[in-house]
Amino acid sequence: MAEDSGQEKTEEPTSKRLRDAKEKGDVARSKELATTILLLSAAAAAIMFGGQVADKMAGMMKFNFELDRQAVMDPAAMFMHLGYSIFEALYACLGFFAVLLVAAIVGPIALGGWNISMKAMAPKFSRIDPLAGIKRMFSLKALLELFKALAKFLVVGSLSFLVLYTSKQALFSLGSQDIIPAMSHATEIVIWAFLVMSATMILISVIDVPFQIYDYTQKLKMTLQEVKDEMKNSEGKPEVKGRIRQLQREISQRKMMAAVPEADVVITNPTHYAVALKYEQGGGGAPFMVAKGGDFVALKIREIADQHEIPVLSAPPLARAIYHSTDVDEEIPSGLFKAVAEILAYVYQLQRHKRRQGPAPKAISEQLDIPDELRRDE
Template sequence: MAEESGQEKTEEPTAKRLRDAKEKGDIARSKELATTVLLLSAAAAAMMFGGQVADAMAGMMRFNFSLDRQSVMDPALMFTHLGFSLSEALKSLFGFFLVLLVAAFVGPVALGGWNLSMKAMAPKLSRIDPLAGIKRMFSLKALIELFKALAKFLVVGSLSFLVLLVSKQELFSLGAQDVFPAMSHATEIVIWAFLVMSLTMILISLVDVPFQIYDYTQKLKMTLQEVKDEMKNTEGKPEVKGRIRQLQREISQRKMMSAVPEADVVITNPTHYAVALKYDQSGGGAPFLVAKGADFVALKIREIADAHEVPVLSSPALARAIYHSTEVEEEIPAGLFKAVAEVLAYVFQLKRHKQRQGPAPIDISPDLDIPSELQKDE
């Protein structure tokens, strides 16, 4: 797409792009790191279990070179002999193989983590396409892999030659030693030589891992248009998002309107704003807003309040202050407690008077105490 549109891939891959690539099995991997982990684990296992293996092999040699004529001529005894030898060999190598098994699982996922992708396992005809194979053979990545192979050969080969040069005298001296001491000494030389040569892979991995991460990021980079298209597909077109927001507002408004009949009082501007308050006397909290609106919504709140005999009081300053400072289902600010308390006291006295349980209330003051920071002119 970048080539067709003429745009360069300058944008970092998005989270969705990375997630989609991972689902397809496309993640950053380093074969050199996996090889390094395997070789170093093998060297460590050889150092831990090398002596045990050498002793077991020496014991097997003694056992196998001390056969009598009767055992050699009896096939049944020879099979028993072979089974015992194989059993002892496997026992001595069990720890070594166990370490290698763990390293074989850990090494490949050391970079990129564990990822099981069914899409990656699905058969693809493009993998057996000869033209695609030839193209991969002469690609930049193939050239880089060739240089890496040559570098490994030169580094490991040079160090191997150096190790042999340093160990020359010890290797020559093995011929003058008895068999079993020579075997133990030779095992020690091989293990240390193998460890030193394995350590060289760390240098190669230190170069390969950052390169693989960089190459993977470059491969997944996006054009600006791709980022825009992804955002559009992910979040939806503007008109769709607008419709969703409209539906959300309508749902919220219907819920808000259904709470108006339960309100204790509706305070109005009187025409521009309307706020409905409720006070739970048993809960001990502050009065809270159950509905608010301006213009047409304010008119609808007043109509519902009148239909359900909810008291409607005109207090422009208080209505504006509550409308601008409080959201639906929130408690009113502490600065409005006194003014709202006067309104609620009037409303509760009015209810008791209508029920013939008390005298008529005194009208509330038109100049309620509204803090200056909560006052609104419109």
């Protein structure tokens, strides 16, 4: 056995492994639990509807045996008796059959739940392979099923003998009773004996259900390597994930670059950083950043700004502070409001001066008001 080499199945099955197994129709099942539910339901139905069935059957027998000669010789009358008997028998057993139908549906899905799998219903020629069949016959699982069958036989057989032994006086007394009371008494004995013997299956189910769950889990257990491979396949290979992230960055960068022409000003480091800001006058909000970048991206932002005649101003401390404290489409921190206001005021005065609507603006102060907690060194 491999030790920590990924060959020993020591890992619990993952949710994906369980889901894939269910899609193939492989779920935990207990035949003993289904049999127990069916038998107990049949016994309970016999107790609930046994009297009704017995009365109907007695009435049906009385109707069919109390015939005169004319009715016996009349085919139509005999067909009428047959139809009546079939209807009465079905009507009498209707409740009993309904309980059995529900038990037959609930029993198999009590463990593992409802599962319809087209893969499980697909024909597999391996199932009719003689060699595979012989191998299954002499497998460990077949031997275990043999022991289970013997255990069921011993348990049910022993309790059946005990029930019959304790009921021997009641059974012997039937011979001294009239036919109608004897039939009623015999029916009562049979029904309750059947219920007690069916209850023995509860003990077998209590043992079988945990074993089936354990066996199912053991069958689906995974090696450490299988867990790693599944995680890799579900999350994606590193190179694929890296490529996806690269494409996402490129898409985000193209979107960001498309917003630069809408900016009011671009503030630079001047070469390492560039941030593009926009302020919507009358909107009530603070200036927000529409684009930022370093090195090559910063150069690209400046190029686009120049092409669209967006003012590009060099203010290294402010550019670094905005770059490190603000994300794209976010408002700048309140601590930078004053410094950015000076920049925007200069830009607006510069635009009015170019339109010959005002004097030339004063140069921007080299000592902009930037809080120490927002400053970033080179």
